[in-house]
Each structure stands twice: as C-alpha cells, then as structure tokens.
Amino acid sequence: MPSSYNLSYTKTDADLVNTLKPPSKGYWIAITVLFIGIMVGAYGWGTQILYGMGMSGKNNPVGWALYITTFVFWVGIAHSGTLISAILFLFRVRWRAPVYRSAEAVTVFALCVAGLFPLIHLGRPWVFYWMLPIPQMGEMFPNFKSPLVWDLFAVFTYLTVSSTFFILGMMPDVAILRDKFKGVKKKIYGFLALGWRGTDQQWRHYTAAYVFLAALATPLVISVHSIVSWDFAMSVVPGWHDTIFAPYFVAGAIHSGLAMVLILLIPMRKWFNLQAYLTDHHLASLAKMMIFTAFVVGFAYAVEFFIAWYGGDMYKQGVFLWRAFGPYWWGFWGLFLFNFMLPMLFWRHKYRTSIFWLLFVSVGVSIGMWLERFVIIVTSLSHEYNPFAWGAHKLTMTEIYIIIGSFSLFFFLFMVFAKVLPVVSNWEVKEALEPPRKG
Amino acid sequence: MSAYKGSHILSIYATIDELIDGIRELKKKKKMKFTVISPVPHHAIEHELHPKPSPVRVFTLLGGLFGFSLGWALTYYATESYPLIVGGKPLLSIPPYGIIAYILTILFGALATVVGFFLNARLPEFVIKDAYDERLSSDHFAIQYYGDENELNEVESLLKKSGTVQIHKKRVEAPSQKYFVD
Numbered sequence: 001m002p003s004s005y006n007l008s009y010t011k012t013d014a015d016l017v018n019t020l021k022p023p024s025k026g027y028w029i030a031i032t033v034l035f036i037g038i039m040v041g042a043y044g045w046g047t048q049i050l051y052g053m054g055m056s057g058k059n060n061p062v063g064w065a066l067y068i069t070t071f072v073f074w075v076g077i078a079h080s081g082t083l084i085s086a087i088l089f090l091f092r093v094r095w096r097a098p099v100y101r102s103a104e105a106v107t108v109f110a111l112c113v114a115g116l117f118p119l120i121h122l123g124r125p126w127v128f129y130w131m132l133p134i135p136q137m138g139e140m141f142p143n144f145k146s147p148l149v150w151d152l153f154a155v156f157t158y159l160t161v162s163s164t165f166f167i168l169g170m171m172p173d174v175a176i177l178r179d180k181f182k183g184v185k186k187k188i189y190g191f192l193a194l195g196w197r198g199t200d201q202q203w204r205h206y207t208a209a210y211v212f213l214a215a216l217a218t219p220l221v222i223s224v225h226s227i228v229s230w231d232f233a234m235s236v237v238p239g240w241h242d243t244i245f246a247p248y249f250v251a252g253a254i255h256s257g258l259a260m261v262l263i264l265l266i267p268m269r270k271w272f273n274l275q276a277y278l279t280d281h282h283l284a285s286l287a288k289m290m291i292f293t294a295f296v297v298g299f300a301y302a303v304e305f306f307i308a309w310y311g312g313d314m315y316k317q318g319v320f321l322w323r324a325f326g327p328y329w330w331g332f333w334g335l336f337l338f339n340f341m342l343p344m345l346f347w348r349h350k351y352r353t354s355i356f357w358l359l360f361v362s363v364g365v366s367i368g369m370w371l372e373r374f375v376i377i378v379t380s381l382s383h384e385y386n387p388f389a390w391g392a393h394k395l396t397m398t399e400i401y402i403i404i405g406s407f408s409l410f411f412f413l414f415m416v417f418a419k420v421l422p423v424v425s426n427w428e429v430k431e432a433l434e435p436p437r438k439g
Numbered sequence: 440m441s442a443y444k445g446s447h448i449l450s451i452y453a454t455i456d457e458l459i460d461g462i463r464e465l466k467k468k469k470k471m472k473f474t475v476i477s478p479v480p481h482h483a484i485e486h487e488l489h490p491k492p493s494p495v496r497v498f499t500l501l502g503g504l505f506g507f508s509l510g511w512a513l514t515y516y517a518t519e520s521y522p523l524i525v526g527g528k529p530l531l532s533i534p535p536y537g538i539i540a541y542i543l544t545i546l547f548g549a550l551a552t553v554v555g556f557f558l559n560a561r562l563p564e565f566v567i568k569d570a571y572d573e574r575l576s577s578d579h580f581a582i583q584y585y586g587d588e589n590e591l592n593e594v595e596s597l598l599k600k601s602g603t604v605q606i607h608k609k610r611v612e613a614p615s616q617k618y619f620v621d
Binding site for chain 1: 453454455456457474475476477478479480481484488490492493494495496499503513514517518520521523532535536538539541542543545546548549550552553555556559560561562563564565566567569571573574575576577578579583602
C-alpha cells in the first residue's frame with residue numbers, strides 16, 4: 001500500500017462506509033437503463049418461448065450459435081475472479097487484497113448470467129431438470145459420458161464454490177458495517193454478519209477455512225473451462241476436435257476476465273474515491289497479466305493453424321482457410337487484432353498506466369474474446385464435411401435482445417452489489433497495514 | 440462466541456502493544472480462561488496464543504472423500520440402472536466418471552469446509568450474547584476473561600495495569616465453564 005495515502009485502520013473503515021452512501025442521480029439513471037436492458041432481454045426470451053426456436057438464428061447446420069457463444073463468453077469472464085481471489089491468495093500476492101472482492105463479484109455474477117444461456121438455448125426451459133441426476137418417469141438418467149453433463153456439474157460446482165468463497169470472505173467486513181450503522185441498516189448487516197466478533201477462535205477457523213476454500217477453488221480455474229472446451233473438443237466437428245482446446249480456453253477465459261475486471265474497477269475507483277486502494281500499480285499489474293495471457297492465446301491461435309496444416313486433414317484445413325478468408329473473415333481477424341495485438345500496447349509503461357488505454361484495450365479484449373467464441377462455434381458448424389450441408393448463421397433481433405439483456409443483467413447485479421456490500425476487502429487491506437501502536 | 444461461557448469482563452485496548460501486555464500479564468499469573476478480539480488476525484497475537492491447527496481441515500478432508508465416493512457411486516448406479524448400450528463400447532467407462540468424481544470432491548469438500556467453519560466458530564449467533572464493543576471490528580482490541588466474581592475482580596485489577604481504555608462487565612446466572620475443548 002503506498003504510504004502517500006496514509007491509510008490507517010480508522011481511515012479504511014471510513015472509506016468503506018463512504019462507498020455505501022446513498023447513491024447519486026447518475027447511479028439511478030444507470031440502474032434504470034440497465035433495468036430496461038434486462039426487460040429487453042426478457043422480451044426476447046419471452047417471444048422465443050412463445051413462438052419457438054425459429055425466433056433465434058439457429059438453423060441446420062448452425063445449431064449452436066450466439067447463445068452458446070455468449071454462454072462460453074460469460075463462463076470465461078468468471079475465471080479471472082477465482083484466479084485473483086484464490087490463486088493469487090495462495091501465492092501471497094500482496095496487490096491482490098483491494099482488487100479481489102470486485103473480481104469475485106465478477107465471477108459470481110458472470111456465472112449467474114452464463115447459467116441462463118443453456119436454459120435459453122434449450123427451447124423448452126421448463127424441462128431443464130432432465131439434466132439433473134434424478135430418476136424420472138421417462139426412465140431416463142443423465143449420460144455421464146457426455147461432456148454436456150460434465151459441464152452442468154462443473155458450472156454448478158464453480159458457482160457454488162465461488163459464491164461460498166465470496167460470501168464467507170465478506171463476513172468480517174459486513175461486521176464492520178453492522179458496527180458502523182444504526183437502525184434498519186444495523187439490523188440487516190447484523191443479520192448478514194451472523195454474529196461475527198473477531199475472536200481469536202473465530203479468526204483461527206476462518207483463516208483455515210479460507211485457505212482450504214482457496215485451495216479447492218484453484219483447480220476449478222483450470223478445470224471448469226477445460227470441461228466447457230470439451231463440449232466442443234469431444235465432438236468430431238473439424239475446427240473443434242483439438243487437444244489444445246482446454247488450455248486454449250482457460251487462457252482465453254482469464255484474458256477476458258482480466259479485461260472485465262479492469263472495465264469495472266476503473267470507473268468504480270473514481271466513483272467511490274478508492275484511489276488509495278486501487279492504485280495505478282494495481283491496474284498496471286492486471287495489465288501485465290494481460291500481456292501474458294495475450295501471448296498464450298496468440299500461441300494457441302498459431303498452434304491451431306499449424307496443426308491444421310501439419311495434420312494434413314483436408315476438412316480441418318478447409319475450415320481454417322474459410323475462417324480466415326471466408327465470409328466470417330472479420331471475426332477471425334478481429335479476434336486476432338483485439339486479443340493478441342491490442343494488449344501488446346501494455347509493454348509500454350505509458351499505456352498500462354493510462355486510464356483511457358486500459359479501458360480501450362479491455363473493451364477491445366472483451367469484444368475480441370466474444371468474437372473468438374463466435375468464430376470457433378459458428379464457422380466450424382457452418383463449414384463441416386459435406387458441402388451440401390454448409391450454411392450460415394442468420395442473426396435475428398431475438399438473439400440481439402437476449403444478448404443485450406445478459407450484459408444489462410451482469411452490470412445491474414454488479415452495480416447493486418457495489419452499493420450494498422463492501423467492494424474492497426477491508427480486513428485484508430488492514431492486514432497489510434501497521435496496527436495501532438503505543439506512542 | 441468463544442471457547443468459554445458465563446460471567447466475563449471485556450477489557451478494551453486502543454493499541455496492539457497494550458493488548459499484548461495484557462495477554463502477557465494474564466499468562467504470567469496463569470490466568471488462561473480468556474479470548475482475544477481483534478479487527479484482523481495478527482501474527483503478534485498468534486505468537487502469544489500459540490493456536491493449534493484448526494479442525495476445519497478434517498471437515499474438508501471428509502467432505503472431499505464423501506464427494507469423491509459419491510461421484511463414483513452415482514455414475515456406477517446410473518450406468519447399471521439406466522444402461523445406454525453403444526455398440527462395441529464398455530458400459531462402465533472410467534475416465535468420464537473420474538471427471539464427475541473430481542468435481543464432486545471439490546463441491547463437497549468446499550461445502551464441508553463451510554460447515555466445519557460454522558460449527559467450530561460457533562456461528563451463526565444472530566444475537567451477540569457476550570459483552571461486545573463496536574470499536575472492536577474497526578481499530579480496537581480486547582481481552583475477554585471468563586470466571587467467577589472473585590476471579591473477575593482479580594483479573595480486572597490486573598488488566599487495568601496493562602493500559603486498558605475501558606472494561607465492560609457481563610454477569611450471567613450460569614457458572615463459568617469450559618464447554619468446547621480443542
């Protein structure tokens with residue numbers, strides 16, 4: 001923590017309470033706009049349920065289209081939260097403390113939004129429970145050899161573990177709010193603090209549970225998106241059937257997640273005056289991590305192309321050439337530009353400490369990662385083995401409405417969180433400070 | 440809630456140094472029925488108290504083992520009860536079932552960790568019964584000492600020497616007793 005800000009135990013508490021002041025007019029306008037966006041998404045989904053799946057742009061051969069693209073995108077966004085909160089915790093990275101609470105919120109809310117897309121994609125969302133391992137009248141049971149069932153288990157576990165980590169991590173901070181507020185707020189935060197007092201016994205069990213939860217969440221960072229990637233890699237679709245998919249997806253997930261964390265942290269630190277906690281050093285550290293993840297995804301793009309050529313499979317070669325020079329060329333070159341080229345700006349100190357460039361590159365990477373999933377899914381399905389079965393995806397307004405709704409829901413949840421719960425982990429920031437001393 | 444219950448005093452300190460002095464005073468007089476309250480865990484406090492490893496780890500291990508076993512049992516049951524026969528392929532397939540077992544190991548390990556934490560920390564406690572001060576979550580520290588009337592009076596005069604800023608007393612009907620051994 002930079003000494004120029006003169007942080008102390010008392011100051012951090014005052015700043016925490018300050019973030020929960022009654023919101024400004026701008027906040028309410030933003031919340032209203034986002035709520036309208038959610039309603040637009042609900043309208044899109046409602047019309048799709050009412051009139052059928054023809055309302056979406058899915059067809060034969062492109063049976064997985066924008067819904068699965070956006071599902072994979074949101075699961076990917078979730079990953080950086082666990083990376084920052086769990087893995088950096090286990091490695092005792094000091095700059096993590098002020099950043100991780102927001103990153104964890106990104107994880108939880110992104111997973112909530114991601115979880116909607118398989119339901120939207122189903123067409124008959126009311127029979128979603130057929131995926132669950134419960135005996136049914138139809139004598140059916142989930143096929144545990146299917147990657148789609150692994151995916152359900154993986155995403156559900158990820159949501160449960162990350163929500164648990166998120167909620168448990170907030171307990172001591174919620175206790176501070178209980179002790180700072182009066183009246184109804186005191187009662188609400190008092191209920192949420194669950195009687196936390198900070199006794200040595202409580203801290204002993206709490207820190208142990210925290211370490212074990214971090215250790216359990218850490219393999220999930222790797223495994224969840226690996227399992228999502230196997231939804232594709234286990235099939236025989238050219239362009240999907242690759243062993244590189246698991247590490248490729250995980251690196252991409254962390255890449256997009258870091259971008260989303262920056263997109264949210266930068267305005268948040270300005271609105272809540274958190275410059276003492278979320279310093280330029282923290283933002284630059286995230287930018288440096290993005291350089292690394294950009295190289296990993298760039299390497300994966302190169303390896304995919306190399307194997308398509310070196311493997312000698314003409315169908316695969318056909319798909320890859322079609323990706324680069326077919327009608328979806330804009331998606332392919334766009335993802336390469338946004339995901340690999342753009343983050344290279346962060347090699348220069350000037351760019352990784354400039355708020356404008358940090359936001360510009362982060363938005364670019366978010367677009368690029370969505371394009372990556374779109375290109376993988378849509379171009380592969382639309383250009384499979386049989387030329388008579390080739391076809392293109394046709395974008396519909398229903399899909400656009402639902403995607404607008406998903407982004408609105410994510411930002412809506414985050415903004416509500418930022419106004420009712422502590423966005424910076426106060427107790428962990430305090431841990432890095434000198435405690436009150438005699439004299 | 441702490442490892443003790445019953446009548447107690449809460450001696451509040453403005454600095455960690457005075458808190459440590461207070462702990463040392465009690466240890467010197469072999470008065471050990473106390474709990475320390477602090478806004479954050481601190482190595483200086485741990486150094487004085489020498490805490491044992493938390494039993495939460497046992498919950499994590501048992502939860503993980505349960506999840507691992509459940510993963511294999513569930514997939515085996517599903518395959519045997521609802522066979523999906525695909526020509527030329529074995530009915531039971533280890534690698535995909537291992538994925539389910541792995542995921543459930545983590546899921547139940549995490550859930551058991553949380554249960555272990557709540558049981559051991561004696562939470563939730565929706566109404567705080569012991570003496571408490573709102574400064575303790577912010578920037579103050581405290582020693583909470585449990586005992587009978589005579590012992591509390593003795594400890595109170597002892598702690599007053601260590602720089603306490605305030606002492607709260609809480610008298611309850613039940614006799615002081617240790618009810619949670621770890």
